Amino acid sequence: LTSSKMQSTTGPMLVKLTEGQNTTVKINLSHSITTLKLMEIRFDLFDTILSVKEKIETHYGTKAGFQELILQDMNSNTICAMNEDDRCLGYYSIKDSYNIHVIDLDPDSAVKDIDDVSKINKYTISDEDYNKQPDNFRKFHEKLLKANPELAAKKEKIVKGDEYMIEETLKFQIGARCRMVETGHRGMIKYIGQIEELGEGFWVGVKLDEPFGKNDGSCKGTKYFDCPKNYGLFVRADKVEQGDFPELDLDDEI
Numbered sequence: 302l303t304s305s306k307m308q309s310t311t312g313p314m315l316v317k318l319t320e321g322q323n324t325t326v327k328i329n330l331s332h333s334i335t336t337l338k339l340m341e342i343r344f345d346l347f348d349t350i351l352s353v354k355e356k357i358e359t360h361y362g363t364k365a366g367f368q369e370l371i372l373q374d375m376n377s378n379t380i381c382a383m384n385e386d387d388r389c390l391g392y393y394s395i396k397d398s399y400n401i402h403v404i405d406l407d408p409d410s411a412v413k414d415i416d417d418v419s420k421i422n423k424y425t426i427s428d429e430d431y432n433k434q435p436d437n438f439r440k441f442h443e444k445l446l447k448a449n450p451e452l453a454a455k456k457e458k459i460v461k462g463d464e465y466m467i468e469e470t471l472k473f474q475i476g477a478r479c480r481m482v483e484t485g486h487r488g489m490i491k492y493i494g495q496i497e498e499l500g501e502g503f504w505v506g507v508k509l510d511e512p513f514g515k516n517d518g519s520c521k522g523t524k525y526f527d528c529p530k531n532y533g534l535f536v537r538a539d540k541v542e543q544g545d546f547p548e549l550d551l552d553d554e555i
Contacts, residue, residue, distance in 0.1 A: 324391070329400045332361055334412045337485045340513070341398075346391030350383050353390055357403055367407035373400040426474070438471050438493050465502025469538035473505055480546040481536070486513050487546045488534075491526035496535060498523060505541050507534045510548045 327341040339360055344353060354365035370383040375398045383393060383401070405412055431437055473479075473493055480487050492506025498521040506518065512531040518524060520535060 326390075326395055326399075327397050328395065329398065330357065330360065331400055331402045332363070332412065333402070333404045334410060335361070337361075344390055346389060346395070348390045349386060350388050350390065351386035353383075353401070354386070357401070361403060361405075362411050363403060363405045364407060367405060367410070369404040369406060371402040371404065373402055375399060431474075434474065436475055438473065441494065442467075442471075463501055466538045467503050470503040470505060473538065473541075473543050477543045478546045479505075479507060479541050479543045481507070481509075481534075482540050482542060484513065486511065487549060488532075490541075490543065491518065491528065491533075492535075494525075496520055496523075496525065499535060503538070504535045505538055507536065507541060508532055509534060 324346045325343055326346060328344055330339040330342055332338075342356075342360065344356070348356075350370065351365065354368045354370065357363065357368060357370075358365050372380040372383055372393055372395065374380055375396075377400060380399075381393065383390075432439070434440075470493055473490055475490055475493060477490050478487070479490050486509050488507045488509035490505060491508045492504075494503060496504045496506075506526050507514075508518070508526065508528040509532050512529070514528075514532045514534040516533040516535075517530045518526040518528045518533040525535075526533070
């Protein structure tokens with residue numbers, strides 16, 4: 302092992318590195334208040350714990366002075382507390398995919414409201430304005446029935462599964478911002494309609510802001526919209542929220 306030293310006003314901080322080792326690690330973050338987990342956030346092994354706390358503050362909003370950091374392994378087993386602000390991150394032998402659990406000690410923390418979706422301004426549109434949209438779903442449905450008159454003729458006899466989630470899907474708009482209900486990942490709605498390869502009913506195609514998806518906008522060889530690999534996702538309408546969800550700049554420190 303070779304050693305690299307850094308000096309600070311509080312004294313030396315030793316980081317042990319193997320020859321040629323990359324000093325950047327990708328760490329997952331979790332929080333004591335919110336269920337939102339941040340994946341693969343990049344840190345440098347020479348970052349001090351105080352610097353790590355300051356970066357976490359930009360992600361979660363918890364002030365650095367009110368954070369207690371707990372290092373966990375890939376299986377969420379606790380390794381140790383990281384409370385010495387002048388220590389380097391590499392001092393704790395941290396590895397890729399380890400988790401830092403943030404305990405918020407601020408009694409007035411703004412993070413308490415992060416999971417309260419009732420405080421988010423939802424996207425709303427009047428029927429009149431919706432009908433003016435050139436690519437709204439109602440027009441798509443009308444075109445679908447016009448091109449397939451047998452569907453209109455047998456509308457009362459259509460199996461319920463064929464129109465599963467159609468009413469819920471009508472509220473979405475292609476190009477609108479959205480957030481996944483279960484994971485909190487954000488993105489943009491790129492497709493609304495049926496996907497034979499996935500089964501009956503209607504689906505919402507989403508281009509995520511980060512590569513937490515499962516495809517490139519294709520499903521079993523059929524292209525429904527364009528996006529990079531692992532940025533695309535197809536979900537039911539109850540798994541996604543449309544609203545004021547701007548893109549998060551999670552790696553602005555890189």
